[in-house]
Every structure is written in structure tokens, then in C-alpha cells.
Amino acid sequence: MTKRTVELELATPGVDAQGRAARMPLKARAAEETAEPDLGAEHLLVNLGPQHPATHGVLRLVVELDGETVVRCIPHVGYLHSGFEKLGEYRHYNQIIPLTDRTDYLSPMSNNVGLALAAEKLMGIAITPRCTVLRVIACEMSRIISHMVWLGTTSIDLGAFTPFLWAFQQRERIYDLQEMWTGARLTTSLTRVGGLMADIPDRFVDKLREFTGDFPKTLDEIDRVLTRNAVWAGRTQGVGTLSAAEAITHSLSGPMLRASGVPYDVRKDKPYLGYETYDFDVVVGEHGDVYDRYLVRLEECYQSNRILQQALDRLPDGPINVDDPRVILPSKTRAMSDMEAMIFHFKQVMEGVKAPVGEAYVGIENPKGELGNYLVSDGTAKPVRWRIRPPSFINLSALPRMAEGHLLSDLIAINASVDIVMGEVDR
Amino acid sequence: MIPGALRETVARDGERIVYVARDRLLAAMHWLKETPGQEFNYLVDVTAVEFRDRERPIEVVYFLRSLERRADIRIKVELPSTDELVVDSVWSLWHGADWLEREVYDMFGITFRGHPDLRRILMWETYAEGYPLRKSFPLRGRFSRAEQVRQALNANPEAHYSLEELSIAEAGGDLPEDMRDRLRRGERGVIPEPPPS
Amino acid sequence: MKHVGEVKSSNYLLTKFQELVDWAVNSSRANSLWPMPFGTACCAIEFMATAASRFDFARFGMERQAFSPRQADVLICAGRLPFKLAPVIRRIYDQMPQPKWVISMGACASTGGIFDNYAMVQGIDTIVPVDVYVPGCPPRPEGLLYGILLLHKKIKGESLFDAVRRREEQPLDDKGLRLPPETIDEISEPFGNSVHQFRSS
Numbered sequence: 001m002t003k004r005t006v007e008l009e010l011a012t013p014g015v016d017a018q019g020r021a022a023r024m025p026l027k028a029r030a031a032e033e034t035a036e037p038d039l040g041a042e043h044l045l046v047n048l049g050p051q052h053p054a055t056h057g058v059l060r061l062v063v064e065l066d067g068e069t070v071v072r073c074i075p076h077v078g079y080l081h082s083g084f085e086k087l088g089e090y091r092h093y094n095q096i097i098p099l100t101d102r103t104d105y106l107s108p109m110s111n112n113v114g115l116a117l118a119a120e121k122l123m124g125i126a127i128t129p130r131c132t133v134l135r136v137i138a139c140e141m142s143r144i145i146s147h148m149v150w151l152g153t154t155s156i157d158l159g160a161f162t163p164f165l166w167a168f169q170q171r172e173r174i175y176d177l178q179e180m181w182t183g184a185r186l187t188t189s190l191t192r193v194g195g196l197m198a199d200i201p202d203r204f205v206d207k208l209r210e211f212t213g214d215f216p217k218t219l220d221e222i223d224r225v226l227t228r229n230a231v232w233a234g235r236t237q238g239v240g241t242l243s244a245a246e247a248i249t250h251s252l253s254g255p256m257l258r259a260s261g262v263p264y265d266v267r268k269d270k271p272y273l274g275y276e277t278y279d280f281d282v283v284v285g286e287h288g289d290v291y292d293r294y295l296v297r298l299e300e301c302y303q304s305n306r307i308l309q310q311a312l313d314r315l316p317d318g319p320i321n322v323d324d325p326r327v328i329l330p331s332k333t334r335a336m337s338d339m340e341a342m343i344f345h346f347k348q349v350m351e352g353v354k355a356p357v358g359e360a361y362v363g364i365e366n367p368k369g370e371l372g373n374y375l376v377s378d379g380t381a382k383p384v385r386w387r388i389r390p391p392s393f394i395n396l397s398a399l400p401r402m403a404e405g406h407l408l409s410d411l412i413a414i415n416a417s418v419d420i421v422m423g424e425v426d427r
Numbered sequence: 428m429i430p431g432a433l434r435e436t437v438a439r440d441g442e443r444i445v446y447v448a449r450d451r452l453l454a455a456m457h458w459l460k461e462t463p464g465q466e467f468n469y470l471v472d473v474t475a476v477e478f479r480d481r482e483r484p485i486e487v488v489y490f491l492r493s494l495e496r497r498a499d500i501r502i503k504v505e506l507p508s509t510d511e512l513v514v515d516s517v518w519s520l521w522h523g524a525d526w527l528e529r530e531v532y533d534m535f536g537i538t539f540r541g542h543p544d545l546r547r548i549l550m551w552e553t554y555a556e557g558y559p560l561r562k563s564f565p566l567r568g569r570f571s572r573a574e575q576v577r578q579a580l581n582a583n584p585e586a587h588y589s590l591e592e593l594s595i596a597e598a599g600g601d602l603p604e605d606m607r608d609r610l611r612r613g614e615r616g617v618i619p620e621p622p623p624s
Numbered sequence: 625m626k627h628v629g630e631v632k633s634s635n636y637l638l639t640k641f642q643e644l645v646d647w648a649v650n651s652s653r654a655n656s657l658w659p660m661p662f663g664t665a666c667c668a669i670e671f672m673a674t675a676a677s678r679f680d681f682a683r684f685g686m687e688r689q690a691f692s693p694r695q696a697d698v699l700i701c702a703g704r705l706p707f708k709l710a711p712v713i714r715r716i717y718d719q720m721p722q723p724k725w726v727i728s729m730g731a732c733a734s735t736g737g738i739f740d741n742y743a744m745v746q747g748i749d750t751i752v753p754v755d756v757y758v759p760g761c762p763p764r765p766e767g768l769l770y771g772i773l774l775l776h777k778k779i780k781g782e783s784l785f786d787a788v789r790r791r792e793e794q795p796l797d798d799k800g801l802r803l804p805p806e807t808i809d810e811i812s813e814p815f816g817n818s819v820h821q822f823r824s825s
């Protein structure tokens with residue numbers, strides 16, 4: 001468990017009389033605000049979105065303002081409701097995987113993994129060691145690109161443009177790797193029930209090693225530009241605070257929960273894919289404000305990089321798919337030359353893989369929080385119910401609580417700190 | 428023993444599932460949250476399941492977790508589809524249930540008694556076709572595409588954009604006491620005490 | 625420029641006045657389009673990639689992104705469009721000043737894509753007129769750039785003096801629809817594999 005607290009070193013408004021670094025004097029600033037003359041109780045209603053560059057997608061916020069202070073903020077979601085869960089009831093388990101790409105489209109690979117794990121739990125399939133490690137690599141790559149988008153867009157929202165370009169440069173490198181592996185930049189559809197759609201190509205390991213070698217340098221640069229930056233600190237510290245108890249009662253998860261000081265990480269506490277065997281730290285914040293969420297996400301990128309390096313070191317040889325012709329498609333050559341393989345191929349494509357009666361829930365630690373896939377089967381090849389536990393939907397539901405009493409401009413920072421992706425909020 | 432527990436099974440992922448009588452739900456949840464040794468203080472998810480077999484009751488599923496004990500449990504309430512689809516809201520125990528219950532209401536038409544603001548959340552409020560995740564709801568909706576487009580285009584993109592139209596507690600007098608206090612002091616936010624580690 | 629006759633001396637260039645005007649107006653329009661990104665879903669991420677350093681559509685005169693419809697020339701609908709968002713895109717389109725163009729980026733915006741269900745508009749052309757459809761799920765940034773170049777081509781073929789080729793405002797009819805209901809039903813019909821989707825097991 002790492003606790004990461006950063007003291008401000010530069011001359012900021014947060015330096016106290018003795019010149020010691022301190023956090024922003026929140027109370028003092030608050031006092032100034034109340035000293036302003038009361039201009040009557042007329043409240044103003046402002047509509048942000050659904051088409052607004054700072055709402056990170058088609059989120060609509062109706063904000064009631066007293067002067068510039070948010071009295072209440074009412075999010076309206078559903079502008080991107082695409083009926084994923086209904087569609088899933090009409091699809092085979094393997095056909096759901098392309099749908100998962102499109103829910104949280106900032107981390108498609110780890111969504112694929114989440115669904116495959118749930119379907120495998122449901123069917124009682126144990127995946128191969130090589131597949132396990134490759135899936136860990138996929139999850140951590142996703143975490144990095146998702147946090148990079150978050151860093152980039154949030155820094156734009158708060159007025160820093162450079163980190164955006166740096167972050168997107170690193171993203172493009174991971175995109176290249178994804179494209180090498182799956183053939184698609186964004187909609188990867190990487191996993192299959194019982195394995196993966198493809199093994200990694202030849203030069204993949206070298207390229208990924210190269211990436212993990214220089215990626216921390218970019219992080220260090222971003223760290224240097226933002227962490228001790230007076231503007232950044234001033235706009236994020238003490239903004240949108242949530243105590244641990246509040247974070248728990250609002251069911252927050254992921255970096256939002258950990259920034260409030262609750263050390264819960266699914267990878268450590270309910271391990272899947274053998275995460276318990278990797279050496280990494282769960283990053284926990286102290287204050288639960290926007291600044292701490294930033295620190296947590298930044299540090300998580302370093303940790304993901306560590307996991308990637310360990311995974312590359314231990315990557316075993318062997319098959320990527322389980323040896324079971326009922327769940328894994330036979331190779332094309334065998335399907336064309338061998339009668340039995342052809343029958344299995346035909347049955348799988350036409351009828352799908354049947355799951356036994358029952359239900360399974362698997363939660364994985366997605367970049368946004370705990371992504372749960374809950375599958376209920378009645379014995380057919382299509383689930384009766386496919387439920388996604390959407391981390392950013394649930395994290396967003398705490399926004400009204402976080403925003404009240406802040407300035408309108410802080411609302412943008414708070415909203416950005418939730419790290420929402422509307423495809424997942426609305427599904 | 429969980430109050431109101433009817434029967435127990437185990438899911439295929441090894442988790443405990445406890446079926447609870449509908450009228451004892453709140454008592455059971457309260458017990459699970461507060462009893463030492465249980466301490467299920469975290470609500471992971473709320474959802475509902477309707478089976479293809481229409482005879483089977485609709486299930487409302489609650490996923491609970493104890494963050495300290497690192498333990499999970501799944502609570503289910505069965506609602507016979509012939510009956511009224513009503514169940515008590517657990518919002519008073521976990522505020523995270525707010526949007527989750529609204530979503531279940533929106534998608535299945537299950538009413539949560541005691542929910543502070545039960546409105547549709549994903550579909551717009553005048554959505555007339557029904558509850559999309561019910562099995563009786565066709566995949567493409569009930570109306571023709573032209574009618575769906577017509578209704579959508581005639582919807583008001585500025586709904587809920589006036590103080591009168593907001594259907595949650597009106598500002599001013601109806602705000603919770605502590606929030607009014609905070610607003611009066613003009614506080615920008617408090618830094619909470621770090622949790623005991 | 626078409627039909628430009630040339631006489632013996634190269635000091636003369638003859639053309640119709642109308643074409644000269646069209647040429648001047650259209651090339652300046654085409655080469656400095658201000659896009660209004662209406663990014664909703666996954667395609668918006670590829671749109672961002674197109675705008676960012678590696679692909680950089682500023683090279684094609686799209687340096688300035690207009691986040692306000694009132695200063696935009698081309699609406700790029702990147703991503704899926706659920707019915708709940710339909711009045712919003714129509715309002716944005718109506719707020720844009722003429723001349724205006726629309727690029728529909730991605731399978732979802734063009735046809736509904738893999739989402740043939742209760743929530744999704746089956747192609748934004750049932751709501752706003754579309755000039756260029758960019759296929760793909762999502763289209764690669766190169767694909768979007770190609771679509772933008774096609775739009776340039778289209779703009780260069782327009783004329784201020786020809787009522788057919790001049791673009792006019794297309795308001796909604798009295799029912800509030802852009803197309804007749806039968807047309808909407810026809811173009812929203814399921815096709816290919818998705819006709820078999822009625823059975824749920």
C-alpha cells in the first residue's frame with residue numbers, strides 16, 4: 001500500500017507565513033466569499049450539455065446557481081443509451097464480446113477480459129497459463145490508455161494543453177500494439193470464451209518492452225508539469241472532497257474509492273487472473289479530493305507499468321486456448337479437412353456454446369472502477385440476463401453530492417475527476 | 428440467521444445467494460449491514476432478472492460486500508409477475524442505491540417504495556413504449572421506426588430546464604439541514620480525516 | 625476549373641463569370657471548413673485521434689474546431705445516436721448557419737450499426753441530411769480524412785447560381801419528420817444477419 005502525499009514546493013498561494021509548503025487555505029478563501037454583499041436570493045439555472053466539450057461525452061448537467069456557487073447539480077444521463085443489455089440476451093456468449101468493446105471504449109481489452117471471465121465462471125472452464133498472463137497484459141495496457149485519456153482531457157479542462165499531447169502520443173503507441181495483436185485500434189474483441197482470438201505476434205514482446213521502458217519517462221514529465229504546479233494544485237486541492245464513509249455509501253469504486261482512503265482493489269482483494277502473484281502496490285489517497293484522484297491515477301500508471309514488466313518476464317509458452325472442441329473453434333485447416341472438426345465448427349457457429357443453468361458474477365478492476373459482469377443462464381446458448389455493473393455510472397451518481405457548494409468552474413474539475421465514459425454510463 | 432431468509436443456494440461462481448421474503452427485505456438488509464460479524468457495508472450493485480419462462484418470478488438481486496471482511500453475498504427478492512412489482516428501497520441504507528434503483532425501475536418497471544426520486548433515468552420521461560428489459564418487450568421496441576423517430580424528434584431537448592420542472596426537492600427550504608449549513612458558511616469542501624489505517 | 629478556354633496568348637484566361645465566382649467561393653469554403661464535432665461514442669475517440677498530433681486534420685483546413693454550432697460549417701456526427709439524443713442533433717443542425725454540411729462517421733451514425741434495437745436511430749439521415757458517410761466501426765483516422773476530402777470535392781462541385789446544386793434549408797414537415805414515414809421505415813429495416821434476431825434462444 002503506498003500513500004502518496006505531495007508537498008507543494010514552489011511558491012504557491014498555499015505556502016504559509018513561515019514559508020512552509022501547505023495545502024491551499026480553503027477556509028480563508030471561503031471567508032472572503034461570504035464577505036461579499038448578499039445580492040438577493042435569486043437562483044439561476046444553467047444547462048450544461050448534452051453537447052458540451054467539458055462534459056466528456058453526452059452528459060447533461062442542470063445546475064442551479066446562487067451567484068457562482070452550485071446549489072445543486074442534477075445530472076441527466078441516458079443520452080447514449082444503446083440497449084447493450086437487451087442485445088446481449090439475443091447473442092451467443094462469444095457474440096457478446098464485440099458488444100463489450102463498445103461499452104467502455106477507452107479500455108476495450110479489459111472489458112473483453114471481464115466478460116470472458118464471467119462466461120468461463122459460468123461454464124466452469126479453466127484457462128491456460130499463457131492465456132492468463134496475456135490477459136493480464138491486455139488489462140494493464142487498457143488501464144494505461146484509459147488513464148492517459150483521463151489525464152489528457154482533464155488537463156485540457158483545467159487549462160493545461162501539453163500533457164494532452166504527451167498522453168496521446170503514448171496512447172498511439174499502445175494503439176499500435178493493440179493493432180498488431182488484434183487488427184483493430186479500438187474495437188479489439190480480443191478474448192473468446194476459453195481463450196483469446198489470437199496469440200501475440202512476433203515482435204510484440206520486444207515492442208511492449210520498449211514501451212514499458214520509456215513510458216515512465218513520460219509519466220515523470222507529466223508529474224513534473226502538473227503535480228507541483230500552482231494552478232493545477234489550486235484548482236484541484238480541496239475540490240470535490242468525499243470522505244471514506246461517503247465514498248462507501250455511494251458505492252464508489254476504483255480510483256475514486258481509493259482516493260478517499262479506502263484501500264480496496266479487486267486485483268488484491270478478490271484476485272482474478274493470478275493478480276495476487278504480481279508485485280504491485282494499491283495506491284491510496286488521503287483527502288478524497290480531485291487532486292488525490294489525480295495522484296492515484298498517475299501512480300496507478302506506474303504500477304501498471306510494473307505489472308506489465310513482470311508479466312512479460314513470466315510469459316510462459318504453450319497454447320492460448322483450452323483444449324475443448326465444444327468451446328473453442330477448430331483451426332480453419334482442420335475444419336476444412338476433418339469431418340469431426342467441421343461438425344464442431346458448424347455447431348459452434350450456428351448454435352453457440354451452451355452454458356449450464358446458473359448464474360455468475362465476476363468483478364474486475366477496470367480503469368474506472370469495478371466492472372462487474374453478471375450472467376444468468378437457463379441452459380441455452382444465450383444468457384437470460386447480461387448485466388454490466390457500470391463503474392462510471394455509479395461513480396457519477398455521487399456528483400451532486402460532490403458539487404454542491406462549489407463554484408461552477410470547480411464543477412468541471414469535479415466532473416472530470418470522476419472519469420466517466422458515457423458509453424458505459426448509459427449502456 | 429438473516430431475518431426473513433427463505434432459502435439459500437450457491438451460485439456457479441461460489442457465492443452465497445440468499446432469498447429473502449419481500450416484506451422482510453429492509454430488516455434483512457439492515458441486519459446484514461449493522462450486525463457485527465456481517466458488516467456488509469458496501470452495496471455493489473442492484474439489478475433484476477426476468478426469466479424466459481414467464482411463470483418464474485422476477486428476481487431483484489442485491490450484491491453486498493463487506494469491505495473489511497472482503498466477503499460478498501447476494502440477496503434476492505422474488506416478485507411474482509402476476510403481482511404488483513413493488514419492493515422496498517434500500518436507499519436509506521446505501522445512497523449508492525439511488526441511481527441503481529432508478530435504473531431497475533426504468534428498465535423493468537419495478538417500483539421501489541421509499542425511494543426519494545424515482546424517475547426514469549436512461550430513457551426519457553415521456554417514453555411510452557414500456558420497460559425495455561422485460562421479456563415481453565420486443566428487441567426493436569413496440570412502435571414502428573417512423574413513429575419512434577417522430578416521438579423522439581418531438582421530444583423537448585430542454586426538459587427539466589426550469590425551476591418548476593425539476594422534480595426533486597425544491598431548493599431553499601427543502602434542502603437537507605447539513606447542506607444548508609454548509610452553504611450558509613460558504614464552505615468549499617472539507618478535508619475529511621484520514622481513515623484509521 | 626472546368627470549361628476554361630484558353631486563347632493563343634497565355635495572358636488571357638476566359639471563363640464564365642459564374643464559374644469564377646463558384647470557384648472562388650467554393651475553394652475557400654472547402655479549404656477552411658470549421659467542424660462541429662458531435663462526438664458521442666467510440667467513434668469520437670477516433671475523431672480525437674484524427675484531431676491530435678499524429679493524423680492532424682488541421683492540415684486540411686480544419687484547424688479550428690467550433691464547439692458552438694453557430695460558428696460551424698460541417699457537423700461531424702461521430703458515434704451512435706440514440707433516440708434520446710435525436711432532438712439534440714436536430715437542434716444543433718438547425719442552429720448552424722448555411723451553408724452547412726454533415727459527415728456521418730461510423731456504422732452507427734450511418735445505419736445504426738450493430739445496435740438494431742429499441743434505443744437507436746437507424747441512421748442519422750432520418751433526422752438530418754447527410755453529405756458524406758464514412759464506413760467503419762470505428763473508421764480509422766485515415767478513413768475520416770478521406771471522407772473529409774470527399775466532402776471537399778463535393779463542395780467544389782456546388783454552385784451559387786443553380787437552385788438544384790445550391791443548398792437550401794430543409795425544415796421538418798408538419799408531423800415533425802424530415803422524411804415521409806414510409807421512407808423512414810424502409811431505410812430502418814433490418815438487413816443481413818439481423819433479420820434473424822427475433823428469437824431470443
Ligand code: SF4
Nearest residue numbers: 666730731732761762
Ligand atoms: S460505429 Fe462502432 S466505433 Fe463507431 S460509435 Fe458505432 S459502435 Fe462505436
